[in-house]
Amino acid sequence: MLNLIHNSESDAAHQPGKEPVRRLMFASRSRVTEAVFTTMLGTRADAMRHNLADNVYVALLIQSGWFMEWIEGPETGVQALLTRVLADFRHHSAHVLHESDGARRLTEPWSMAMVQTHESEADFGNRVLALHEEHCQGHRHEPTAVWRRLSTPQTHPGAADQAIEWNFQRVMVVAALGTDAFNMVRWLGETHAADVVHRRFVGSSEQYGDVATDYVDLPTGIVVRRVIAMSQNGLKIGLTRAFMSDYSHVIVLLSGIPGRDHSLLERLLSACAELTHRPTLVGVGPTADHHVSLRQLARSHDQVYVDCEIPDETGSEARWAAAQRVLDQELTGSEMGTVRVA
Ligand SMILES: Cc1cc2nc3c(=O)[nH]c(=O)nc-3n(C[C@H](O)[C@H](O)[C@H](O)COP(=O)(O)O)c2cc1C
Incomplete structure (x- = not known):
């Protein structure tokens, strides 16, 4: 379920000259079982239409049967995107991992990454839940840190150190x-x-x-x-x-x-x-x-x-x-x- 907890950080203050935007990340379970990279590449044209019009920038991660979406932009644009995307049948069980106001890090309306790993959907899901719990408890991690922690496969030597x-x-x-x-x-x-x-x-x-x-x-x-x-x-x-x-x-x-x-x-x-x-x-x-x-x-x-x-x-x-x-x-x-x- 999507649990929108407001936990605004204002690190725009550390980035002079950059207007703060809303930054939101969620992870969701994919219903796409085949050719997921190609299927999601099909959303690029939609994203270029919608995201560009709303000045919203997005990065999508595909890994172990899950999606993670990192969204940055004006509050209204981010909400409009969320409403549209969460209604999409291609995924379910969305969990918020990050929500804050801060500097934009993404530089284009849409990009996507797929990490190839042997980690199971269940193990990846456990890491999603752990990050969601940390978010609910008010832990502050930058979007880049959330992205890295989730995208580093659990079995990888550097995985345990990602939080530091x-x-x-x-x-x-x-x-x-x-x-x-x-x-x-x-x-x-x-x-x-x-x-x-x-x-x-x-x-x-x-x-x-x-x-x-x-x-x-x-x-x-x-x-x-x-x-x-x-x-x-x-x-x-x-x-x-x-x-x-x-x-x-x-x-x-x-x-x-x-x-x-x-x-x-x-x-x-x-x-x-x-x-x-x-x-x-x-x-x-x-x-x-x-x-x-x-x-x-x-x-x-x-x-x-x-x-x-x-x-x-x-x-x-x-x-x-x-x-x-x-x-x-x-x-x-x-x-x-x-x-x-x-
Ligand atoms: C995980 C996921 C991420 C998506 N990301 C975007 C996105 O960034 N921008 C976008 O316009 N559509 C995105 N979509 C597709 C939308 O859900 C929707 O299909 C698309 O915006 C077309 O909407 P429309 O038919 O109302 O124009 C995403 C879908 C999924 C499943």
């Missing part, structure tokens, strides 16, 4: 060429015997199709390090952008081809443009000359760029070794600068 925000170091890996970022996360999973979680994302625009993102959680002894492989098109999706400020670093796997590397950096800078906290960009690639113009470009957008020079080396192991030093430096508090690997 500062226990995580989140690192994105994006490559200028091919599937290098995904190869690195797969290699990390293999070498640490850790499960790789696969997700599919899709945004408002039909132009970019759906994109995959994979992640792996690695213990460092100090924090859990979540390493997330992202495709270049993934950077354009509202859901990805909503989480952008939570990344401490973005590892940029350079190609050595100036045009490609510049265009990737420009995409990243655009994805970070509105953020008050911006991740450090860690450029992993060939020669010092190549890094100079990239560093200048980053600087012109007030973004920190750290060079990791690795001549003639494109394997995941060498690239990760170079980037890892920068990530470790942050954890141990030492100086950042140019990192050279002989």
Whole structure:
């Protein structure tokens, strides 16, 4: 049942210049048993009509036979959407997980993610109930934290730590060429015997199709390090952008081809443009000359760029070794600068 409990937080005060909006999240059980991603993709056109008109932004999660919807917008628009969506026969048993007034985090009218996991509907349901209980008791968790806690499969090494925000170091890996970022996360999973979680994302625009993102959680002894492989098109999706400020670093796997590397950096800078906290960009690639113009470009957008020079080396192991030093430096508090690997 949907239990609307008003528990307004006003963290807009912490985000100067941003008007607070109503933010509401609910989870519901899906009645769609087959091709759920494709079926729900069919609601994108409705959402682009309704959500856009009401200035309401939505992110939909599909996981273990459940939906979770994260809604942000003016009160009237959010209520109108809820009334329409809750009457939809494709789901039932909605539980509110978050309700507050605060800054918008979503950047487009509609986006959707599906997390592929072996967790059962019942186990996922128990986690929904636990989050609903916390909400009813007045616990304050940001929408991003609620999203992460529910979408991290229970069996995953990082799951138990999800409630403690500062226990995580989140690192994105994006490559200028091919599937290098995904190869690195797969290699990390293999070498640490850790499960790789696969997700599919899709945004408002039909132009970019759906994109995959994979992640792996690695213990460092100090924090859990979540390493997330992202495709270049993934950077354009509202859901990805909503989480952008939570990344401490973005590892940029350079190609050595100036045009490609510049265009990737420009995409990243655009994805970070509105953020008050911006991740450090860690450029992993060939020669010092190549890094100079990239560093200048980053600087012109007030973004920190750290060079990791690795001549003639494109394997995941060498690239990760170079980037890892920068990530470790942050954890141990030492100086950042140019990192050279002989
Ligand atoms: C879990 C779930 C989430 C949905 N999210 C949205 C949404 O964000 N925006 C939207 O317009 N419709 C959404 N829909 C579809 C609506 O329920 C409804 O079918 C659609 O808005 C068409 O309404 P109309 O025929 O009155 O125009 C969602 C449906 C489900 C089951």
